[in-house]
Amino acid sequence: MSVSEHPMLAESANTIGILSEETINQIAAGELIDRPCSVVKELIENAIDAGSTVVMIDVVDGGKQLIRVSDDGEGIPPEDIRLAFERHATSKLRTVDDLWHVRTMGFRGEALPSISAVSKVKIRTMREGRKTGAELTLSNGLPGVLEETALSSGTIVEASDIFFNAPVRRKFLKTTPTEFGHICRTVQNQALSAPAIHVGLTHNGKRVSDFPAMSNMRDRVLQLFGAPFVNRCIEISKTLDGIAMWGMFARPEQVKTSRTPQEIVLNGRWIKSAMIVHAIYEAYRMRIPKDRYPTFAMTLDIDPTRVDVNVHPTKREVRFLDQEAIHHAIFHALKAGLGIVTNAPQVFSSSANVTASFSRGYGWGGSVGRTGIDEHDAARGTFHTTTETTENDVDPSVIAESVSQASPSLDRDSCDIRPLGQLNQTYIVANVDIGTWHGLKVLDQHTAHERVLFDRLLKQTRTRSVATQGLLFSPVVELQPSQAVVLNQHLEELRTLGLEIEQFGKHAFRIRAVPSFLTRTDVYVLLGEIADELIDGAEYEGSSSRDALDKKTHKVLATMACHGAIKANQTLGLGEMKHLIHDWVQTGMPTTCPHGRRIVMRLSVAELDRIFGRA
Ligand code: ADP
Ligand code: MG
Secondary structure, three states, rough: OHHOOHHHHHHOOOOOOOOOHHHHHHHHHHHHOOOOOHHHHHHHHHHHHHOOOEEEEEEEEOOOOEEEEEEEEOOHHHHHHHHOOOOOOOOOOHHHHHHOOOOOOOOOOOHHHHHHHOOEEEEEEEOOOOOOEEEEEOOOOOOOOOOOOOOOEEEEEEEOOOOOOOOHHHOOOOOOOOHHHHHHHHHHHHHHHHHOOOOEEOOOOEEEEEEEOOOOOHHHHHHHHHHHHHHEEEEEEEEOOEEEEEEEOHHHHHHHHHHOOOEEEOOOEEOOOOHHHHHHHHHOOOOOOOOOOEEEEEEOOOOOEEEOOOOOOOOOOOOOOOHHHHHHHHHHHHHHHHHHHOOOOOOOOOOOOHHHHHHOOOOOOOOOHHHOOOHHHHOOOOOOOOOOOOOOOOOOHHHHHHHOOOOEEEEEEEEEEEEEHHHHHHHHEEEOOOOOEEEEEEEEHHHHHHHHHHHHHHHHHOOOOOOEEOOOOOOOOEEOHHHHHHHHHHHHHHHHOOEEEEEOOOOEEEEEEEEEEHOOOOOHHHHHEEEEEEEHHHHHHHOOOOHHHHHHHHHHHHHHHHHHHOOOOOOOOHHHHHHHHHHHHHOOOOOOOOOOOEEEEEEEEEHHHHHOOOO
């Protein structure tokens, strides 16, 4: 039997084939262009490379119908336009060595061919100094006839009907608001990477963002992320080991549960780097609670020969030649920077009104009375429990020996917990005597109250009975475009959580009502943070499973509870402590807050007796 007659081979003979040009282009395009925002990214980068001062982005239907990027850059000479759409055609690189010195955003010559492989493209461009411009239309990557056109110098690229020729990919596109949300973030990141460029964005003909040119990064960060973010940041600028680092970093005492923003611009390119984020987290570690994350916007300037950006077609991932040195430099620069300012008076602090809110809101007859419903009653009944640690699950290095092993089951109604006082304006020390167990409990006032509010709100949410309070002056909060987009997608859900807001202008929202315990908090900061939580939660989107929705809801509720809760470093009177303990007992004496932080530890008299040699 000859080889070709082999039954196993007969079928597979001649099955290896060279892919058609069209298929190759589609596959290559897939690496670079996976959704409308990738087109936006590539086109803005080309505009930046062309030396533009103004870049305008117009999108229709979340970019699914049309993406247009117009710039005032140097333009493309008519004789080069067709070439620009050939794979690996670039004006930015000539030899492999150039790779190590490139300062341009692009250099692989892949964007235009990829975009034209998956959408219908029209380009109009006029080279600086020429008299006429040229226009070219491409379909399925194939160029039509080059025509002359009147235009001022610059380039306009339109990509429409993305994935019209790749139905499977088209099916994977998300809703218009979701795709547009991605575009907003892309535009924001690109604007961050090029502060001197005026960047504008419209959606369906309406202006969404306008970021005029800024002369420095600090102003750009303020423009993009707003005063609430900048005000809770420390500005750190340092050059170590040839690494020039600048950034706005959240003060350790003002970090939030959201991870937005966490932006890194390396040599003028917005990148993602787990290594850099790790160095930053390490610098913050020990200064911030486990469930909080540093937020920051930073730039790094490193000799390009120490960085390889050519790891992935999108160039978002980078490789560092001396990764440890860079980790080390960032870690130390940041640690020193955070340390110095942390001990200094808080000049930038904007949280005064947030912290002040509680002392007025809690206490006898505070937020409880205003709604007219007995929130204590509302809190009674079944209790929601998240993964709980036991009270005995204490850091062993601290009081390993002294912690009682027995877990007395306290009867909520009969237990007697009497506050003795406050320690460090943060911990409530209480005397517990329930007959079977006598000892001390130490409660973290913030986490305890946070959990009380969270459970109460969760329960009210489930029974659709959230106690809300209308705001007399319905404040209007201006958000970043990406925050506004995500908030707009969740207006109904937020309403069920007691947050009644409505759009008021492009990125502004009017707050009509909030859960009653939040009436005195800084709603400006709160709304931004909720939006950030929802952006962080974007990974759950598309999945409509209960679980995913629950996760989102919990994050938002936890953020609200955190805002409404009494803070650490706040003096409480005995009455207020008693009140808080009562609420905590009624909540079922949970041991962790919604973010998983500890609420309580205890020490029994029996343990004390043993420690002091009385037992
Ligand atoms: P790359 O940016 O990697 O060079 P692209 O496919 O994105 O590859 O672009 C190909 C070439 O087309 C660029 O090298 C540049 O010469 C030219 N080009 C693309 N967009 C513009 C633009 N907006 N203005 C001027 N030239 C452009
Ligand atoms: Mg490019």
